[in-house]
Amino acid sequence: MTGIIWAVASGLLLSLQNLFNANVDRKAGMWTTTTLVLGMGFAAALLLGLAAEGAALFQLAGMEPWFAFSGLIGIGVVTCMVQGVKRLGPTFAVSLALCSQLAFAMLWDSMGWLGLERVPLEPTRLAGVLLLAAGIVVFKLGGRGRSKERVLPAAAEAGQDIA
Structure with a gap:
């Protein structure tokens, strides 16, 4: 907990x-x-x-130096x-970052990279990541009618390319 x-x-x-x-x-x-x-x-x-x-x-004994x-x-x-x-916008950007983070963590776990204990890639774990990705697609499609200016008025105001 x-x-x-x-x-x-x-x-x-x-x-x-x-x-x-x-x-x-x-x-x-x-x-x-x-x-x-x-x-x-x-x-x-x-x-x-x-x-x-x-x-x-500052006692880093036993740690791989490159992790520093x-x-x-x-x-x-x-x-x-x-x-x-x-x-x-914050919600979409964070959603993509979370999905990417989860997918890469699952990849590194399943390969045992970077000193991680190898965790077998199970279909349910893969399905969970794909379900999260599908949720992001649904979220994004649900907001199609919104203009970029409404999402990020300050960036549009400054004339910045927000796409």
């Missing part, structure tokens, strides 16, 4: 972060947004980590989501 609460909280925080990031991007640009998000996150995590773990925060570069992946995450939200 605790894992479910953490996962739901993550979804809440990610959706809020995406909206905040879109607003910062609108006023300051993509690289400023990325710098603020990751810089503030680094500072906060460092302070909280030091308070909670002290010097143990995951922060660089964060640049791609923030940049891609900011651009996706700007062009597609």
Whole structure:
């Protein structure tokens, strides 16, 4: 149950972060947004980590050294989501990101990549991802009558290509 609460909280925080990031991007640009998000996150995590773990925060024994570069992946995450939200709107962009994340996680699980324990690809898991993808298609088709300007007025106002 605790894992479910953490996962739901993550979804809440990610959706809020995406909206905040879109607003910062609108006023300051993509690289400023990325710098603020990751810089503030680094500072906060460092302070909280030091308070909670002290010097143990920096003990990375047994970890593959290249996993330490995951922060660089964060640049791609923030940049891609900011651009996706700007062009597609928050709900559609997050829906696609969730489906993509689930599909790739399932692929990596089934292959046992990146140090994961191999989990067999079962038809029910594949069906679940396909059902999620179908739900996104239904969601998108249901909003066909909406103009892009109504979805993202600020981007249209600025004359940006939102498609």
